[in-house]
Amino acid sequence: MIRVHVPATSANCCIGFDSLGMALDWWATFQFEPSDELIITGCPKEYANEDNLVVQSFLKTCQHLKKEMPTFHLHIDSDIPFSRGLGSSSTCVVAGILACDAWFQAHLNKMEILEIATDIEGHPDNVAPCIFGKAVCSFMEEGKPRMMIIPCADYKCLAMIPDYPIVTNEARKVLPSTLEYKDAVSQVGHALCFLQALQVGNEMILAKSCVDHLHEPYRKKLIPDYDSIHEQCQEMDLAMWISGSGSTMLAISLDPTKLNQLQKDVETKLSIQCRQMPIASKGAWVDYE
Numbered sequence: 001m002i003r004v005h006v007p008a009t010s011a012n013c014c015i016g017f018d019s020l021g022m023a024l025d026w027w028a029t030f031q032f033e034p035s036d037e038l039i040i041t042g043c044p045k046e047y048a049n050e051d052n053l054v055v056q057s058f059l060k061t062c063q064h065l066k067k068e069m070p071t072f073h074l075h076i077d078s079d080i081p082f083s084r085g086l087g088s089s090s091t092c093v094v095a096g097i098l099a100c101d102a103w104f105q106a107h108l109n110k111m112e113i114l115e116i117a118t119d120i121e122g123h124p125d126n127v128a129p130c131i132f133g134k135a136v137c138s139f140m141e142e143g144k145p146r147m148m149i150i151p152c153a154d155y156k157c158l159a160m161i162p163d164y165p166i167v168t169n170e171a172r173k174v175l176p177s178t179l180e181y182k183d184a185v186s187q188v189g190h191a192l193c194f195l196q197a198l199q200v201g202n203e204m205i206l207a208k209s210c211v212d213h214l215h216e217p218y219r220k221k222l223i224p225d226y227d228s229i230h231e232q233c234q235e236m237d238l239a240m241w242i243s244g245s246g247s248t249m250l251a252i253s254l255d256p257t258k259l260n261q262l263q264k265d266v267e268t269k270l271s272i273q274c275r276q277m278p279i280a281s282k283g284a285w286v287d288y289e
């Protein structure tokens with residue numbers, strides 16, 4: 001039996017649209033056993049068929065390795081919610097690729113895995129930290145991802161998870177096609193300072209560098225609770241962003257008491273479910289039985 005353990009991720013991190021993400025210490029497990037036919041358990045019925053993203057990612061990896069697609073029993077054990085901006089689709093993609101690699105003992109290296117995963121997801125910002133852990137920044141060069149791992153100071157994360165989904169494809173349709181030059185200049189400055197503050201643990205600069213021009217101004221309209229949470233985070237000098245394409249919002253801090261206070265307010269005043277976790281220091285991994 002092959003078991004793949006895969007972390008949730010928070011992409012964009014405010015200023016890094018499609019190019020920055022971090023792995024969260026919140027794990028899903030995907031178990032694969034040989035079987036005479038494809039069986040999928042542990043997920044809603046509508047996903048229990050060959051279109052399942054895990055199965056499709058396994059198939060794509062078979063094609064890459066020039067191997068026949070085997071049949072297996074896939075059991076998914078995940079409480080990472082769908083379409084909430086916590087990288088649930090990336091967990092499926094990375095799990096399918098790693099399982100196929102393990103099945104055929106192909107020993108793909110992590111960059112090859114990232115290339116296949118990016119091809120499937122369309123952008124590397126979730127799949128890269130899912131594979132490598134920590135925070136990862138990336139860009140695309142002639143269709144291939146280039147990336148750097150960013151070691152992070154000891155930040156804790158608070159995920160504030162509304163009870164409504166936002167499908168990534170829909171959330172991409174609200175984005176503009178052009179950007180003012182002055183906004184591009186502002187974005188570069190904020191992004192550079194964000195990365196440095198993330199590494200060295202400068203919480204004040206991290207909070208101030210959370211100003212985005214690429215997606216948050218457009219997507220916040222899809223999240224009715226954004227404005228009040230954003231306002232409270234600004235008052236508390238807390239870094240906060242729309243996680244992935246939403247609807248989750250993530251706040252991070254070195255000081256757990258600040259996150260506890262925010263969590264209490266968000267749960268009681270807005271009835272939004274919260275969960276705290278550190279940044280995951282490692283990425284997806286496989287074990288065998």
Ligand SMILES: Nc1ncnc2c1ncn2[C@@H]1O[C@H](COP(=O)(O)OP(=O)(O)OP(=O)(O)O)[C@@H](O)[C@H]1O
Nearest residue numbers: 043047082083084085086087088089167168244245
């Ligand atoms: N446990 C699961 N079982 C089967 N399919 C899943 C599972 N989790 C996620 N998926 C697939 O991923 C899709 C959700 O992807 P989507 O990109 O909309 O959201 P997300 O990955 O959760 O958020 P984001 O990309 O913003 O972080 C689902 O429609 C389904 O196809």
Ligand SMILES: N[C@@H](CCO)C(=O)O
Nearest residue numbers: 011018125168244245
């Ligand atoms: N960068 C992606 C992450 C969600 O998959 C987006 O914001 O659309």
